[in-house]
Amino acid sequence: MTDLSLPKNFLWGFATASYQIEGAATEGGRGPSIWDTFSSLPGKTANGATGAIACDSYHRTASDVALLKSYNASAYRFSISWSRIIPLGGRNDPINYEGIAYYRALITSLLKEGITPFVTLFHWDLPQELHDRYLGLLHKEEFAKDFERYARVCFESFPEVKNWITFNEPWCSAVLGYNTGLFAPGRCSDRSKSAEGDSTREHLVAGHSLLIAHARAVKLYRREFAGEDGMIGITLNGDWTEPWDPADPKDVEAAERKLEFAISWFADPVYFGRYPESMRKQLGDRLPPDHELEEVKGTNDFYGMNHYTCNYVRHKTTEPEEDDHLGNLETLFENKNGDCIGPETESVWLRPHPEGFRKLLVWLDKRYGHPIIFVTENGTSVKDESKKQTTEERTDDGLRCEYFKTYITAMARAMKEDNVDVRGYLAWSLMDNFEWAEGYTTRFGVTWVDYEDGQKRYPKKSSKVVGETIRALMENSKE
Numbered sequence: 395m396t397d398l399s400l401p402k403n404f405l406w407g408f409a410t411a412s413y414q415i416e417g418a419a420t421e422g423g424r425g426p427s428i429w430d431t432f433s434s435l436p437g438k439t440a441n442g443a444t445g446a447i448a449c450d451s452y453h454r455t456a457s458d459v460a461l462l463k464s465y466n467a468s469a470y471r472f473s474i475s476w477s478r479i480i481p482l483g484g485r486n487d488p489i490n491y492e493g494i495a496y497y498r499a500l501i502t503s504l505l506k507e508g509i510t511p512f513v514t515l516f517h518w519d520l521p522q523e524l525h526d527r528y529l530g531l532l533h534k535e536e537f538a539k540d541f542e543r544y545a546r547v548c549f550e551s552f553p554e555v556k557n558w559i560t561f562n563e564p565w566c567s568a569v570l571g572y573n574t575g576l577f578a579p580g581r582c583s584d585r586s587k588s589a590e591g592d593s594t595r596e597h598l599v600a601g602h603s604l605l606i607a608h609a610r611a612v613k614l615y616r617r618e619f620a621g622e623d624g625m626i627g628i629t630l631n632g633d634w635t636e637p638w639d640p641a642d643p644k645d646v647e648a649a650e651r652k653l654e655f656a657i658s659w660f661a662d663p664v665y666f667g668r669y670p671e672s673m674r675k676q677l678g679d680r681l682p683p684d685h686e687l688e689e690v691k692g693t694n695d696f697y698g699m700n701h702y703t704c705n706y707v708r709h710k711t712t713e714p715e716e717d718d719h720l721g722n723l724e725t726l727f728e729n730k731n732g733d734c735i736g737p738e739t740e741s742v743w744l745r746p747h748p749e750g751f752r753k754l755l756v757w758l759d760k761r762y763g764h765p766i767i768f769v770t771e772n773g774t775s776v777k778d779e780s781k782k783q784t785t786e787e788r789t790d791d792g793l794r795c796e797y798f799k800t801y802i803t804a805m806a807r808a809m810k811e812d813n814v815d816v817r818g819y820l821a822w823s824l825m826d827n828f829e830w831a832e833g834y835t836t837r838f839g840v841t842w843v844d845y846e847d848g849q850k851r852y853p854k855k856s857s858k859v860v861g862e863t864i865r866a867l868m869e870n871s872k873e
């Protein structure tokens with residue numbers, strides 16, 4: 395590891411999202427979001443969990459900032475709850491100044507401690523009213539106009555923030571919200587799960603609206619707010635892929651196609667102004683037209699990268715299903731030889747494989763012309779962690795420590811060996827929190843949250859490992 399380093403000004407810290415940590419769902423003038431509604435429906439989340447209380451961070455600004463400080467973090471990524479700022483969400487609806495005051499206090503205390511805020515405008519919690527009015531993401535023009543006005547209110551209210559993220563993981567909003575129906579608003583073709591929805595096309599429409607809204611907010615920011623040092627971008631999730639049988643060109647091709655269906659669906663429009671060829675080929679005119687993407691081209695100041703895992707990919711020999719969102723392929727954790735990609739975690743979709751992080755960084759760097767990259771999420775759950783009983787056990791998260799060490803090292807390697815331009819790293823997550831459909835059973839935090847005892851926080855071993863690993867690399871820097 396001694397030959398690796400990170401620059402002295404490398405930003406690092408932890409990430410969270412509003413609905414996952416804030417709680418106080420009906421306090422301070424906040425309006426309901428689609429996640430309040432969805433999580434209240436029977437059977438949608440594990441044990442019927444909701445974010446009504448979550449980590450109670452709405453009432454704990456001072457202690458959360460103190461926690462970040464105790465971890466020596468130089469950056470913190472959080473998201474703003476749209477319905478706290480504009481409870482009904484729309485461009486002619488009233489602003490809730492109590493909501494603005496809450497985020498202003500948070501930003502002020504971060505800056506006082508020398509912690510750089512990275513602020514996400516939208517981490518899935520759409521105001522419920524916009525869903526009721528015009529089906530939210532399914533109405534491109536209305537959604538883009540309302541999002542642009544919400545973004546304007548945030549840019550005006552928080553001029554100290556210089557690092558903005560428009561959308562978190564549009565793939566999740568689109569596919570999980572409108573194709574599989576596993577996330578809010580839970581629309582899909584399966585009538586046993588949802589009274590409405592069309593899994594063959596709605597996710598493609600939702601994805602398109604997110605791209606247009608992203609572009610409008612970026613242009614607004616650049617025109618009126620960015621000044622010399624403001625930056626704005628979109629955060630995309632992406633897993634690395636390896637062919638199931640590396641000797642079969644069809645598996646090699648399918649592995650690349652999976653990256654395009656997951657990542658390039660959004661990144662190609664942002665960098666090139668068009669959808670990937672492979673998607674157009676399979677989806678035809680169910681995918682909205684490329685000419686509407688003209689305004690999306692060139693709208694990233696940085697690439698926000700969320701990364702967790704890796705899959706083996708095997709091509710399918712049959713025609714694609716109409717509701718397929720993967721690219722007509724299977725994703726697996728074992729390859730043809732029976733090698734397993736990585737150890738089990740609490741999340742069925744997540745297996746640690748740090749080499750995949752290095753490879754994906756290089757892939758993104760090459761395909762998108764050497765962009766500035768901020769890793770805006772990276773982390774893991776730990777199998778059966780929630781079953782741990784004593785504080786000693788609960789804070790001893792060996793697998794997560796190993797995960798952060800190996801992933802951060804893999805990132806440093808991509809920077810040294812392939813000159814990938816990573817400027818910052820935010821671990822997911824500052825603390826255990828509402829893990830969406832998995833409720834509170836799956837934990838991703840470097841801090842244990844005791845939901846049974848007043849949401850008390852207990853630092854886990856991994857909270858130190860992130861900082862120690864990064865600072866050791868920064869000390870190696872010759873700059």
Ligand code: PNW
Pocket residue numbers: 411414562563566631700743771822829838
């Ligand atoms: C990300 N999947 O979500 C989100 O940005 C976080 O809010 C979340 O807590 C974190 O990762 C851990 O899950 C994902 O099913 C959720 O593939 C699900 C998937 C991927 C990312």
